Amino acid sequence: xxxxxxxxxxPTPGLxxxxxxxxxxxxxxxxxxxxxxxxDLLLINAVLQTNDLTSVHLGVKFSCRFNxxxxxxxxxxxxxxxxxxxxxxxxxxxLHPEAIxxxxxxxxxxxxxxxxxxxxxxxxxxxxxxxxxxxxxHPDVFYPSRTPKALQLHWQLxxxxxxxxxxx
Numbered sequence: 001x002x003x004x005x006x007x008x009x010x011p012t013p014g015l016x017x018x019x020x021x022x023x024x025x026x027x028x029x030x031x032x033x034x035x036x037x038x039x040d041l042l043l044i045n046a047v048l049q050t051n052d053l054t055s056v057h058l059g060v061k062f063s064c065r066f067n068x069x070x071x072x073x074x075x076x077x078x079x080x081x082x083x084x085x086x087x088x089x090x091x092x093x094x095l096h097p098e099a100i101x102x103x104x105x106x107x108x109x110x111x112x113x114x115x116x117x118x119x120x121x122x123x124x125x126x127x128x129x130x131x132x133x134x135x136x137x138h139p140d141v142f143y144p145s146r147t148p149k150a151l152q153l154h155w156q157l158x159x160x161x162x163x164x165x166x167x168x
Contacts, residue, residue, distance in 0.1 A: 045103070059108045060106070
């Protein structure tokens with residue numbers, strides 16, 4: 001003897017719409033928990049510098065580990081989702097100026113910046129004045145918060161990995 005199975009009710013259009021909205025709001029609140037305002041600012045500045053989300057994923061250290069897909073989703077949400085974008089902007093505006101400066105010091109170097117740094121010879125002993133002069137000659141290339149010390153440190157890293165023009 002088989003028992004009759006009741007037909008499943010067909011969802012009404014209003015119910016489907018409410019379910020979709022609740023999923024969207026759940027996604028917004030989930031993102032709000034993991035993505036901090038400092039992460040958003042770092043993401044925006046890094047993408048503007050490199051124009052490459054893969055480079056940002058590989059080179060930027062956020063407050064927690066995000067995979068490439070999460071970074072892509074957040075970038076598109078900041079660009080195209082008015083709710084997330086508005087909330088993120090409000091939160092970033094409330095960051096302390098010292099926190100903003102610290103975030104800006106972590107921004108990746110662009111290809112153009114590195115290209116200029118490769119011109120400094122590996123056999124020379126460049127001083128901070130050398131890098132200060134480089135900043136003054138090319139203000140349009142270097143990120144506004146770059147310091148001579150930051151350039152020197154990055155140049156030393158490039159030299160260590162044989163990335164300068166006169167190295168093989």
